[in-house]
Amino acid sequence: MWCIPQLTPEFKERMEDVLTLYAKPYNPKEPVVCLDEKSKQLLADSRPSLPLAPAKTAVQDYEYVRKGTRNIFVAVEPKGGRHITQVTQRRKKPDYALFFEKLVAAYPHAKTIHLVQDNLNIHFLSSLIEAFGVRKAKRLWERITPHYTPKHASWLNMAEIEIGILDRQCLNRRIPSADKMEREVRAWTKKRNEHRCCITWKFTKEKAAKTFPSLYTET
Secondary structure (H helix, E strand, O other): OOOOOOOOHHHHHHHHHHHHHHHOOOOOOOOEEEEEEEEEEEEEEOOOOEOOEOOEOOEOOOOEEEEEEEEEEEEEEOOOOEEEEEEEOOOOHHHHHHHHHHHHHOOOOOOOEEEEEOOOOOOOHHHHHHHHOHHHHHHHHOOEEEEEOOOOOHHHOOHHHHHHHHHHHHHOOOOOOHHHHHHHHHHHHHHHHHOOOOOOOOOOHHHHHHHOHHHOOOO
C-alpha cells in the first residue's frame, strides 16, 4: 500500500537518494542494507488440533489463546543476499541499539554500511547513546551512512519486502511461544542466507518521474 499524503521537495529528495542508492552496482565494501521491524502475536490453540491422516485434512479450531507479542527486527542486503534477524520482547531504543550493534558486527571489513530505514523514532543515534553512552554510540554510528525514506513512504524500504516474505513463509500460522518463534525465525534466516536470496528492485527514478509527475514539472 502506498500512503503518500503530500508530495514535497523533501519527499522527492529522500526518494531519489534511496533510488540512486538502489541503482548502484553491488559493492561488498559498501553494502546496502535495509532495516525494519514487525510486531507479531503469539497465539496458541484453545482446543487440540486434529493432525493430518490418510484421506483427511488437518483441522484447527477457530478459537485461540493470546500469549503476548514479540518484535522481529529484519535487516536484508538486497544485492548480497544476506539476512540478519532477531526476535525481541519489545521494540524500544535499547532493543534497536543491540540489533544495530549485531548488524554492524556482521560487516567488519566494510568501508561503510549504507543503511536504509524509515523515520521511526528509535532509528536514530539517540537510541545508541541511551543504550551504550556517547563514545561507543558514535563509534558504532560512524560505521554507517544513514538513508531515510520519505515520511509515510516506508514502501521504499526493501526490508518491508523481506518482512512480507518472512510472514508468508514462516509466520503465517499460530506460534504459541517466544522460544518457538525464535527457533522458526532463526531457521528461516539460515535457509535464506544459504540460498543467498536477493531482491530485484524495479522502481527507478525514471519510473518515479512517471508516477509522480507533479514533482518533476518545472514551474
